[in-house]
Amino acid sequence: MNPNETSHDPLVERALVALDLAAEHHLANCAPCQTEREQVQEALQLFGAANRDYASRPETFWEQQAARIRAARTERSQRSRPAMTLAPGLAVLMLLAFALLRRAPVAAPVQPVAQIDYDHELLVEVERAVQTATPLSLQAATLMVEESDSSRPMNSANSAKEIRSNEN
Amino acid sequence: METTLTPVLGAAAQRITAEEFDAIVRRHQRRVHRFLLMMLRDADEADNLTQECFLRAYQNLSSFRGDSSLETWLLRIAANLARDHARNRKTSFWKRLLGLDDDGTEEAPTLHLAAPEASPEQALLAREEVRAIWDIANDHSQQQRAVFLLRFVEEMELHEIAAALGLQVGSVKTHLFRALHTVRGKLRDLR
Numbered sequence: 562m563n564p565n566e567t568s569h570d571p572l573v574e575r576a577l578v579a580l581d582l583a584a585e586h587h588l589a590n591c592a593p594c595q596t597e598r599e600q601v602q603e604a605l606q607l608f609g610a611a612n613r614d615y616a617s618r619p620e621t622f623w624e625q626q627a628a629r630i631r632a633a634r635t636e637r638s639q640r641s642r643p644a645m646t647l648a649p650g651l652a653v654l655m656l657l658a659f660a661l662l663r664r665a666p667v668a669a670p671v672q673p674v675a676q677i678d679y680d681h682e683l684l685v686e687v688e689r690a691v692q693t694a695t696p697l698s699l700q701a702a703t704l705m706v707e708e709s710d711s712s713r714p715m716n717s718a719n720s721a722k723e724i725r726s727n728e729n
Numbered sequence: 730m731e732t733t734l735t736p737v738l739g740a741a742a743q744r745i746t747a748e749e750f751d752a753i754v755r756r757h758q759r760r761v762h763r764f765l766l767m768m769l770r771d772a773d774e775a776d777n778l779t780q781e782c783f784l785r786a787y788q789n790l791s792s793f794r795g796d797s798s799l800e801t802w803l804l805r806i807a808a809n810l811a812r813d814h815a816r817n818r819k820t821s822f823w824k825r826l827l828g829l830d831d832d833g834t835e836e837a838p839t840l841h842l843a844a845p846e847a848s849p850e851q852a853l854l855a856r857e858e859v860r861a862i863w864d865i866a867n868d869h870s871q872q873q874r875a876v877f878l879l880r881f882v883e884e885m886e887l888h889e890i891a892a893a894l895g896l897q898v899g900s901v902k903t904h905l906f907r908a909l910h911t912v913r914g915k916l917r918d919l920r
Binding site for chain 1: 780788855863902910912
């Protein structure tokens with residue numbers, strides 16, 4: 562093991578990550594670091610090769626996968642075709658609807674209901690009541706009296722005479 | 730290994746025919762599938778997401794601007810799918826509750842590539858080292874793992890990794906530096 566590995570540590574990693582002149586310069590003059598770099602590099606190469614080997618598949622697998630992708634692509638494009646066909650029609654319909662809505666007669670603005678001036682009404686009523694001979698509440702009674710008077714005019718004169726004779 | 734990068738398609742991608750797309754699938758499916766398999770550690774999910782990756786690519790060909798290679802763009806879609814998949818699996822409450830979530834962990838790749846001249850001890854050490862690196866990669870976050878795998882399995886350049894994962898090259902370097910620091914410590918322990 563490199564006795565100065567702590568101080569040399571990052572240089573090996575730096576040399577492994579990318580071309581680093583400072584790290585390369587150090588490694589060129591430090592045999593233990595160079596050995597370690599080679600060991601790590603070798604292990605990483607084995608790792609890469611093992612993974613590629615592990616992921617390798619027979620040619621038939623790739624053919625089948627390509628066929629599956631082709632089938633799925635065709636299916637998706639067929640599924641989306643009706644939607645694509647309908648899309649322009651829908652767009653036209655929406656435009657028509659929009660145009661119709663814009664051309665429709667605009668409803669006349671509702672006139673605000675004239676607000677009744679209750680105070681004024683009351684004043685007019687009071688005025689009317691003052692000007693009439695009989696108060697409104699007694700109008701019914703007045704009418705009854707007038708009716709009964711007009712139905713027997715003579716009787717009332719006789720009764721007046723009777724009253725006068727009695728006084729005598 | 731099919732590492733040849735497809736020439737940049739640019740605007741031509743928008744006029745691609747179904748037959749041309751099939752050729753793209755045949756050319757890039759191995760790398761996309763391998764990346765997804767390493768990321769997910771689940772062969773069935775890798776199959777499904779490889780298919781989904783190419784379907785999305787086909788649907789979004791018009792958005793491919795040709796800033797990067799087509800393969801980098803495909804790996805970016807794959808990385809996003811892997812991230813979403815991991816997120817969904819993490820939040821699968823019922824699976825966890827019912828103990829159905831086996832986290833899809835596959836066995837570490839067995840090393841069949843030991844040099845014929847290697848002694849049994851050397852072969853055993855090599856296997857242990859590969860397993861140790863596999864475990865370290867699995868312990869990392871999704872993004873760190875993706876960076877690590879793209880670098881040491883796919884042997885991609887730093888700027889390609891950055892483009893595939895939507896990162897700055899500096900961030901890629903940082904992820905690699907940290908991962909290598911752990912790997913180096915682990916290998917030291919083994920030796």
